[in-house]
Amino acid sequence: MGGHEEEARARACLTAVVRPGDPWLGALLAEHGAARVWAALRAREAPPPLETEEDPTDEERALQRWRGWAHKSLAVDADALLARSAEAGVRFVAPGDPEWPGRLDERPGGRDCHGLWVRGHGDLRNLCLRSVGIVGARAASPYGEYVASELAHGLAERSFTVVSGGAYGIDGAAHRAAMTTGRTVAVLACGLDVDYPRGHAGLFTEVARHGALVSERPVGRTPRAPDFLIRNRLIAALTSGTVVVEAGRRSGALNTAAHADELHRVLMAVPGPVTSATSVGCHRLLKEGRAVCVTGVDDVVEQIAPLDELSTMGGPLPVHTDLSAETARVLAAVGTRGAGTAGVARASGEGLEQTMRSLGLLAAAGLVERSPTGWRRPPSGRS
Amino acid sequence: MGGHEEEARARACLTAVVRPGDPWLGALLAEHGAARVWAALRAREAPPPLETEEDPTDEERALQRWRGWAHKSLAVDADALLARSAEAGVRFVAPGDPEWPGRLDERPGGRDCHGLWVRGHGDLRNLCLRSVGIVGARAASPYGEYVASELAHGLAERSFTVVSGGAYGIDGAAHRAAMTTGRTVAVLACGLDVDYPRGHAGLFTEVARHGALVSERPVGRTPRAPDFLIRNRLIAALTSGTVVVEAGRRSGALNTAAHADELHRVLMAVPGPVTSATSVGCHRLLKEGRAVCVTGVDDVVEQIAPLDELSTMGGPLPVHTDLSAETARVLAAVGTRGAGTAGVARASGEGLEQTMRSLGLLAAAGLVERSPTGWRRPPSGRS
Structure with a gap:
């Protein structure tokens, strides 16, 4: 072994x-x-x-x-655990694995995640390269669900992976809307075969198809109250920033704020009617200066972009700390004019198979695109 | 002369x-x-x-x-102007007059107000000692009018004079609600006999009874578009801070923000649904960090209090730059135990008539109160 x-x-x-x-x-x-x-x-x-x-x-x-x-x-x-996981379509991703999200190695606190269980078609590292958390109250208002949907839809359309907690209310609205145009990741507080909450079993199947489910807990594990707070920490850690769409006075979503601070992530909050109990938490974050006020997709992108390692494209080649050395070489070999896969492979010095794999990753992350003239970097300014 | x-x-x-x-x-x-x-x-x-x-x-x-x-x-x-004004119940207040609001002499920009026309029972200087501006869109939503009413009612109840612009929408709601528990000042862009907008003629009569109407324009003058923007500057200048309750993308209320900055006043904004066009301006102020987020009366008082020269009561005698020397001496002579008017007059060294006048002013401003034992300072902590 x-x-x-x-x-x-x-x-x-x-x-x-x-x-x-x-x-x-x-x-x-x-x-x-x-x-x-x-x-x-x-x-x-x-x-x-x-x-x-x-x-x-x-x-x-x-x-x-x-x-x-x-x-x-x-x-x-160990054998039984891994077998049962495999049966449920759940794989384990450890630090150093190709699918391990590079963000988790960032200090401080990244080391506190010892390993992740993953279910779904998406490559977790790739999914998290360009990602935003959208969280909020389970007992959301129609207003909150509407805003969560609008944000998730628009961000997914702009190639951001929408990361949320799989719960009822804001989370569910965000996952659903993201899947209409792009990708989503559900971070669960229980084992990935448990389907908690029950009513989201169908949603989780969809999420696995359009992205991934993630948990720090093994299969079979049912969720307990403190797990949800720890789960919020992972949402903050996996993304460039998190938007709190609605949160009551004591919402668990508020503890995402503390995590985001600690992890140096951007925290954003959506305002709402001052007469709405589900916006009290958001307003508190805004009043205390702990969250930035965002009212739409453009605001979120503006907040996230400077921190997103993928947003600097168009300028001199950025150091993509999150890319493998091979993929970074492939990216460097892609120009703005377009070139065939073989040409990129030659220019990068990587083998054809590695080049194809890297191009797939880079395209999914929005760093390169297919054009009539072949692979190229997207026109700058687009993000 | x-x-x-x-x-x-x-x-x-x-x-x-x-x-x-x-x-x-x-x-x-x-x-x-x-x-x-x-x-x-x-x-x-x-x-x-x-x-x-x-x-x-x-x-x-x-x-x-x-x-x-x-x-x-x-x-x-000149004679005709003053006669016509007097006929309409309008008096002129110039710098140096007892009724001239001391705030207007504060730099910068205070000097730009050359004189004020005033109508109503209230003493303008006294009304402005402890005052908050509440402004917003004319085309307000029911939500906005509700919030404006709640704020105005609560602030008036706490002895703040609510200063607004006399317009339809937010302004009207603020004036009306303030008068149910306290005092209000309407700053108009036209002559004080003009009653613009027409539909507020009755409101203005009420305001004159519960406070004062103010304008930099002489009687007979009808309002023109630029006057409204200049009027907003006066609202900012007369108050410790201004709350924007609702404002569209290009609302005139937004230019209050620039004035508040310039005059070193606190600017506050009330959030609303991000789906509401009449909250776009408020959210812009919050996003740009130009306004503080407030969701209720407590927030506003917290923001205003440190700047309000009347809020320091209970501690060592503050220097009330806005009080006349006589009134300051009367205030200094009032203790926490209570004393009769004659006792206060003796202790202050002022005449009985001046003492009565000063006590009236101070009581209206919440600096002293009548108690079973006579005049006293209100228990500290109450504001």
Whole structure:
């Protein structure tokens, strides 16, 4: 078994025993590797000591967590977990995998995501290259659902992937509208075979076709209340920015604000009638200066564009930290006039197969396009 | 004829020939006095030279203005103007008059108001001590009128004078609601006997009873389009801050924003549905960071309070730049326990009549209140 595969397998198993977002575990994995940590848990050994970072100050509570993980780890059958996942069409994506979203490696806090379960046709890394989160109240008003739909539709049309939480209300409206013109990603708080909420089972099937479903939880896992808050963090982490369309006074969507801050993402809020309880949260974000006021697609694009690594096209070749070296070379070989695939391959120095794969990725991300004269960069100014 | 009376009379005449807000005229009046300027105009002399400030760079245009004023001045009969005004219940208030709002002397731009025509029972200076502007679209939505009413009602209840423009839509709603619990000032773009718009003639009669009507234009003057924009500047100047409740893409209310900036007043905007054309202007102000988001009375009070010279009560005696020396001494003599009028007069060193007048002013401004034990300062924290 190869090193990476073993690591990924251990990380997949860890999702069955730990709560997502544990920074101590992130440090342990970074220093010792997941296989070693997993083996220590299974053998009921003490946690390997951290040398690069301070060990958790409150050691007793950390050790309690460790013992809990160790206890649960005994019940995990790696082969069965992966088989059951595969059966449900769910794959595991670990850091270093081609599909791992580069954004998650950005500091701070990126390391807190230890691995992702993914279901659907889309390539997650690719889907997230140019993406916006749209979140909001489950008990949305017709106004909120209308605005969420308009935004999602328009952003998807402009090649932004719409990332939301799969819930009723704003989330559902955003996913549905995005799929009419483009791509969407649903970040769930439960296992990807669980279909929570029930009424969205059909929606999730559609999302899998038009993008991807993502979760930090393994198949079979039903959602619990704190999971939804952790899920919001992942939405912020996967996107350039998040729009809160409607949120009541204590909406969970508001905690996306804290995450966006922490992760240096743009937070946007849509205003609404001051007489509407579902806009109170949005107005609070605006009053406190924590969110930027957006009223339509143009506003969102304007806010996201400077941060979006894909928006600098047309100028000198940008450093696409999120692209593989091969794909970056292929991108560099594409001009504004158009060239055939073979020509691009020759110019890039990559093989034909790699070139085709990279061009597909780049086209999906809106970085290159097919024209009558062949592959070319889209005219600048278009985004 | 006394110096001040002569000056005031000349300023009253000037309102019949110049457009409000002329900074050159402001400089001329400051340096040479209104009587001298008016005499020069009537005698068709050249404008007296400015020594303290640079003369207008574009001299030919300034001289053209001057010639236009001189020409019109010949038609002005001061006695007739004042008699006609008095007949309509309209008085002229000049800088230095007891009723002149102290705010207008604040730099920058305060000097651009050369004099005010006032109609109504209220003392204008007193009315403006603690005041908020509420402005917005004439073609307001039911939502906008509702919000304007709620804000005006609540602010009037908290002893803020609601200042607005007397127009249909937001303005009318604000005036009406303010009068149910407190005081209001209508700033008009026409002469105070003109009742424009017609349908608000009854409203203006009510406003005169519950506060005051104000204009920079003499009686008989019908409004023209540019007058409305200049009127907005006066609303900003008379208040601590202005709330834009609804404004379309090109609403005149938006130019209040520029004035508020220039005059260092707080500008606030009420959000609304992003689907509403009458909220587009408010959202633009919020997006551009030119206005603070407010959704209710508490927000407005929070924004205004630090700037309101009357809000510091309860702490050490504040310097009320807007109070006359006599009234400030009376205020200083009022404690938290309560004292009779005669006691306050003794403690302040002012005569009984002056003390009564000052106490009336201070009570109207919420700075003192009658209690079972006599005059006292309101408990701190109440504003």
